[in-house]
Amino acid sequence: MNAVEQVDQSCMVFGGLEGLQADAVNRFVVGEDPAPRALTTEEASQELGDPFATLTLLRGVFPRTPADALAKVAEAAGPGDPLSAQRSFLLGEGSQLADPVSPAARNMRFLVATGSGPEGPDIIVSTDDPDGSFVELMAWDRVRGGFNYYRTVGPEAAWVFAGNSRHALSDPTQGKGPFESHTSGAFLMKELEIPWLHWHSFEAQTPPTVFADGDPRQTHPWFVNKEGAETCETEVALPSLDRWARARFDRIVAEGGELADPERIVAQIVGTPTVNLISSRTESRDPEPDGVVLPPSFFLSSFALVGGQIGLAAPPEFRVPTAVYQATIGQFGYFVSDGEEINQPGDAKFAFVVPERAREDDFALREAIRIGLITPRLAASLLMVDFPNPIFSDRRESLLAHVPESAAIADGTSSFSQDLADTILAAAEAAGAGSPEQEFAERWSVGEAFVEPFNQLIAGYAGAVVARLQTQEGFDDYTRLAASRRERARPMPILSENPAVMPKTNIPEADRHMEQDGTVVENG
């Protein structure tokens, strides 16, 4: 199907849809469908192979609320089926604020998963109200693989099929509709690591008072039986990320190993298509006296580089003295604001919230290595270009210009890594001293035994950072760098819905980057 012209190709386009049929599956894959259209039963059956569709929509059952949607699935699946059991979780950007705000400003949402099996849940629902008319639902397509994305529209809760994970990966649908934020088609849990800022968890409990007195959500089973983000991470998020990444790359092999757009994959290594959020475990209003341990992923791509397929050593602990951290709160005028009601001075509940390299990109990298497309040497050499800037590295991302137009994998191996390296090496001389190409050439030149040389590079850098963290001037610089990364990430679709998702400061906006000697420099 050809690309279509639409003024609004974002998620917001769904809110204004008209003419939807309440008793049919309406297909509207942004970029592919010029307008919503009701699928015939035959069309829907051919396209939708997930249990939500097969147990409800394709049987002519159109639930009108999120709770009813999962109830209808459970009823059809029968007692004892994993689809009859639910796990509920709770989050809200305003759920952990120090001072009271109205329940509406807390922006509370439920995430409910059902159908858990070895590969994670089959259906995941996101909604603000179990008994309301709005629901976003993703369900694993057991026939074609990938998650099918649905949402309801309007007071009649008409069901719209908005695409499958694979639509995130190619034109004309990539980056549009739900794939604005689900950039590679994967499940999103942006605060994926301890302490799961914004989520109910063992690190931060969410009391019933986040809802107004008498709000039925206070006593809804999804609230009463809610589980912590630590369980969502283990039982929902990581299995779902793994499931789609594996299916995506298995499909490349199954379809003959020819890859027409390898840049799409390399961009997930060298670029920043999306981010996760991470913070320290320190409660900002009551920090431990022995210092604040900052997330290593602020300083380097720790999840991708350390251990696993690449196998570098873990960096040392990045700890800043408590008094040094606290001095920055006032000096840089930290505040949390949603631009409307929320306007609270101070840092977020957990100190030092920053964007980090997205875990979905780490899963993609791991799978690219597993199927033989990317070698650990290439992955390490790419990630070690401008490694003190694990996200938003224009230097590293510029290497995308050298990615060959196609790639092929056969019997678990590919010449792609060597081809890409050769292309960059060929360009290095002309690119000149200090260029990303020459930096890559240096990294690549250490050969297959890259672990120890790269460990030494990181050790030198980390040592400089650790020393600077002991000084107010040093941590002030890192605070400015963190602010720069926050503001660069803030317009990303995954973060743009609510400004309260990260704290703000009075630090003048500027792009900044980290140097290998641990200093921070404003981009020229």
Add this chain to the structure above:
Amino acid sequence: MPLLQQFSPPGNAELPDPEGWSARVADELEQFASLPRFFNPLNTEGSPAEHVVKWPAFPAELRQPGVSDQERWELSDSREHQDEYCEWVVERSGDEIVSVTFTTETPEYFDHLLGVEPDRLAALYEELVGERPNPDQLRGSDGGLDATNDFNRATNGTIAHLSETSNTLGAAVRLVAEATVPRARDGKAVVEKKALVRCGGLGNALRNSDPQIAEAVNGLVRGGAAVSVGDPAGLYIDEFLSGGLRTPDGADAAEFWTPAQRGDSGHTMRAVFAVPSGHDYAVSQITSNGRPIRSGGQLADRVRVRVAALSLPSEAEASAEPCVNEGA
């Protein structure tokens, strides 16, 4: 009539001299009889509500944000790091993992056996660790059970019971009891869980367990309740999360988890993860979210531990106390 006539053995397990055990638990509680919002179910009437607090078995202190998973998993397999009222051991054959055994069974039960029926304790040890000790080999310098004895701390993948210093029933009772004291600093109630732990000296603020228990208990007290420990008093394995565990032959790895090896079906104190016969591979050939299982810590991420507290409405005076540690 009091809520309880007698404390049950942990997990409702068989136990000689149950009266002696009950008296032992009562003694633990009686240490805190002066706390107005902590009660002893043996001498209290009413209809209590039960509150369950759950947490991951993986030691939270090793879970600093952004620390590599591999690093924390490897560290966690040392018993001295396992301080969330759950310990585990990994049985290996060469480089392959054969099984991972988890326990939440506190040493007090075993100490009780050592006191009343040492031979039965020796037999139980033999059942759990595969070697029968002389009971005297289990004693510490005070004549009681040394929880870190060589049979319980062997490195061959066997385990009898909890051994880490803070993994005791007494520590759990103390935490629940002392968490009933409301705390205030500078005239303001201390309610944040980590701050509460530091202020009240309630264990380790970076654990999963201590802050959760402290916050739950303290919240009940601030809401007008008195609190005690549930019966049977103990720590229990609540759940095993199997999502994302992929086996070489497609079998459901949830089936490889065997709970209630000790304790009744509602009070699992010992569970094992192992590949049953009929499947030709080891635990280490199973992947967890795409990564081969190389350590027990990967499975500990998936284990949930729980403790139960009881609450009753109370009008006893419970004024806020200052922090026990002024620097907290």
